[in-house]
Amino acid sequence: NKNGFVDRVLTFVFEYDTPRMVLVRDKKVGVTFRLIQLGVLAYIIGWVFIYEKGYQSVDGIISSVSVKVKGIAYSNNTHSGPRVWDVADYVFPPQGEGGFVVMTNVITTPRQKQDFCPELPEAGKCQSNRDCEKGKADRQGQGIMTGKCLHYSANETTCEIFGWCPVENDHNIPDPPLLKEAENFTVFIKNSISFTQFRVARRNLVESINSTYLKKCIYNKVTDPYCPIFQIGYMVNESGQDFKNLSKKGGIVGIIIDWDCNLDWSVKFCRPTYQFHRLYDASKKERVSGGFNFRYAKYYQDTNGTERRTLFKVFGIRFDILVHGKAGKFDIIPTMTTIGSGVGIFGVATVLCDLMLLHLLPRRNYYKQKKFKHAEDKAEGKWEEDILSHSESLSLSGVELAS
Amino acid sequence: NKNGFVDRVLTFVFEYDTPRMVLVRDKKVGVTFRLIQLGVLAYIIGWVFIYEKGYQSVDGIISSVSVKVKGIAYSNNTHSGPRVWDVADYVFPPQGEGGFVVMTNVITTPRQKQDFCPELPEAGKCQSNRDCEKGKADRQGQGIMTGKCLHYSANETTCEIFGWCPVENDHNIPDPPLLKEAENFTVFIKNSISFTQFRVARRNLVESINSTYLKKCIYNKVTDPYCPIFQIGYMVNESGQDFKNLSKKGGIVGIIIDWDCNLDWSVKFCRPTYQFHRLYDASKKERVSGGFNFRYAKYYQDTNGTERRTLFKVFGIRFDILVHGKAGKFDIIPTMTTIGSGVGIFGVATVLCDLMLLHLLPRRNYYKQKKFKHAEDKAEGKWEEDILSHSESLSLSGVELAS
């Protein structure tokens, strides 16, 4: 009936059930228990909450990078004569993305055209025509073999190829590198980031930077850690590499922009740090395939209308800007999850101390008796159980004796 | 012996131990307890499970973007005459990556060659040769100073440089911008994503888009939210910027493609949303280093065989496509972890109500007595404990009285 149901609901609502406990006054167990509790508490508060910020939810970063390189280099090579190189000459790609290459050295092969010519000795040495399989291309070669074996020089004979002729000879890498002034080039890095979940947008031109400062500052990890203008030589050194070696044969420098933001504080303190890494580690393996270079060509038509090209083998320093970061902000979910897990870990203290209490201590049988009360299945009835169930039936008869 | 061991194992297996509870019928504590329990339950079910989807495991996104720009612009500049610009003229890089630049304005410096010429007045004003240090390059300059001070115009003298001559003069930015029609250019964005953990691959050409629709649709956040063809003017406006300003001096627009997928539903509902952001925030700082431009050059040889180049200072709108997203799917691990934490948090209710019951209520001593049973170390024996241990020894003598 309805009344009875309401009664039961009220009984349920007004009722509170709490476990009955045995209070054990045993120094060993007591101290162990409190020590474990203290440890768990210290771990939860000190490590999980304060150090690992377990009360924060974390958001990943999205980022946009643009760069602008500045600087002028002067070379006076025996072949090409005096020449000045500016940004439009030495930056790839020109539009300034997060990954870009600053050319430091170059091997130029001018006036190539589609033609027949002998291969380089390294790629296509031959004794007779039979060594040059017609229509095939050697893995190191620069064209399709025609099947003929020709004189490359007075002493050497090489296979004739059809391809861009004359072939590129990249054995003598200019040393010193053509653009040795590249060390002093500067890179202006603009980085905009966003933590979408927290609706925070930042850029690496932080509050302390104004136009005046920007015009003359150069990044230095100690004195100017927020200046977004970087000298190439400085970055190469910081990455643990040597500019002279790198500029001759090329190489890779990783620029890591790290945003580690605690948004429980003012957003002003959300600032980037810059790190420079050689992306290839310095072990012996390094020798396998070091350096960085690529080829590209400029095409034109000569006065006869023949298509020609100038082939460039470009050695350069490739900069990879890797933006990395996360933001944390107080959030009820991780806080509660952490507390919940913490309360669970507190239970471990009881489990361990019960083990000690009921199995290791001399008076374990006494404690067992205090802790446990038996309620047996009649079918399994033994003598004690009968007694028990008897006393039980007594208590069921209406009078509970202090239990 | 073996039998005894089997017995003990059976006893262990068939045994169930459950805590003994005190049922307290106190309205205050009862209601407090149920309210806290209700709060925890509501929080776990409502917030953690339903709102934050605590029963799902989450996978990050990997993504590939390609774009195709379409549109034709017509300019009629006093210098260069009438001219039509198409995709091959105004998109950088041509292959259509996730980050690309649409040129909207350009300053052209034709027929440069390596030569000697006076610097611009802003970069290299001088009174006499002494002001021009030979072999040095000014930070704003365009070449290496030769040490001479020459007449730039009738009134002004500037340092002579060696470099690409004549030097670029970028002070008069064409206004209106040359490619004012860029506002109507369209960008077709193809985005393929993959949630590798869940083996789900999607593209932004969702099920509702067919060839016919694709040929005529233009993205509009209200009427056509899944059309992958975007008008540049629309994107610039949506990002909170003004196309006229942006097209003159260049700028950056971030396109965020957000995939927030609940894979417990059909994969059809996993669809992108598009947002457009000005990546540099609109504070005063904005004035520091606004706009977006870069330089590149086209090289050629004139009829005398001299290398020449046409230098372009390109102002454009750079679009950065940032793909962002995550997918959630039911997983037993986070579900169980969440439940486990939840059960832990339920324990908090008992802790708080016990505090109330044993320390705040008037009948706290009565409740304490009900809840706790003492089991003392004999060494610490006081009078009550003796009584206790006495009654205990009694109970050990064989008959338990209703406990």
Place this chain on the structure above:
Amino acid sequence: NKNGFVDRVLTFVFEYDTPRMVLVRDKKVGVTFRLIQLGVLAYIIGWVFIYEKGYQSVDGIISSVSVKVKGIAYSNNTHSGPRVWDVADYVFPPQGEGGFVVMTNVITTPRQKQDFCPELPEAGKCQSNRDCEKGKADRQGQGIMTGKCLHYSANETTCEIFGWCPVENDHNIPDPPLLKEAENFTVFIKNSISFTQFRVARRNLVESINSTYLKKCIYNKVTDPYCPIFQIGYMVNESGQDFKNLSKKGGIVGIIIDWDCNLDWSVKFCRPTYQFHRLYDASKKERVSGGFNFRYAKYYQDTNGTERRTLFKVFGIRFDILVHGKAGKFDIIPTMTTIGSGVGIFGVATVLCDLMLLHLLPRRNYYKQKKFKHAEDKAEGKWEEDILSHSESLSLSGVELAS
């Protein structure tokens, strides 16, 4: 007073409270309880700890990719005659980034200049001048209409445009594709990764690869799974696509480099796996906007000084290298959180078995009595409660009878 306080603190420290339990010897409940406990234990140890490595903290990857393509193609087209293509001709962009295009086919439109010419029939058919709105550009058109309707061929009349003339006709895609040898081109992928949190840096040139091996190896998922040199045809096939189709109209291949590292082991076992995906799924939708192509141009001046360009519509295979991965390492925080949640889940066993014990079993009333002890609020006093409080007052009078 101070003494009393110290006493109380000592009492607190030396005290251990453990719940009093009822030991129920009921086969059904006992077995159920142990089975649930076993299940929870198996789940926590087997699944959460061993399979999902719940004892590890996880770090995301940052990565840098550079590529180098090698190979030579030979074409003998009726239009352009015999021609050899090398890397500088067919790779975009030349500097070898994570996303690059290998040209496999091309439509060349040479000697375009800014001029007046009739549109293609598909884009600009007209009956009379009225059909050609002056100053407008058709969405498919290649220039600005002048308002005239001209003869394109003997039968067809099209709108005259101003733009790059002659217009590009891209209807006949060369078949077989010009660079059919692209199938055998090789791509050398260098990938450096870093797990910054664990201070681990790796590259895909793992320990087992030396210079000798690198010179002759080709990736094969079974025999050479760590060789970083990939044949284009192999990658296309592995992605589930057909090279012949792809090379004609272009396409996209996703290269996923997956680093799934368990840093509790030696870092040597942290190695990449390579997967190849067609990024557009193979459903019917595929027909919408398939293929991959882009346009670019080479500019030059003819002998009269007129600016001309050669327009290329490049069909190619775009490779998107997506680096994906995570590293796990033992960490105390997730271990403790997992244990905490696990202990919480153990509590679920008690909850379920209590439900069974107190509501389902025939002797439930007996068990209820064993488990619960009533402590009533006097105001709510009923008869039993009075009895209880009476017996309570008795027990308060000094002698506890075995409770």
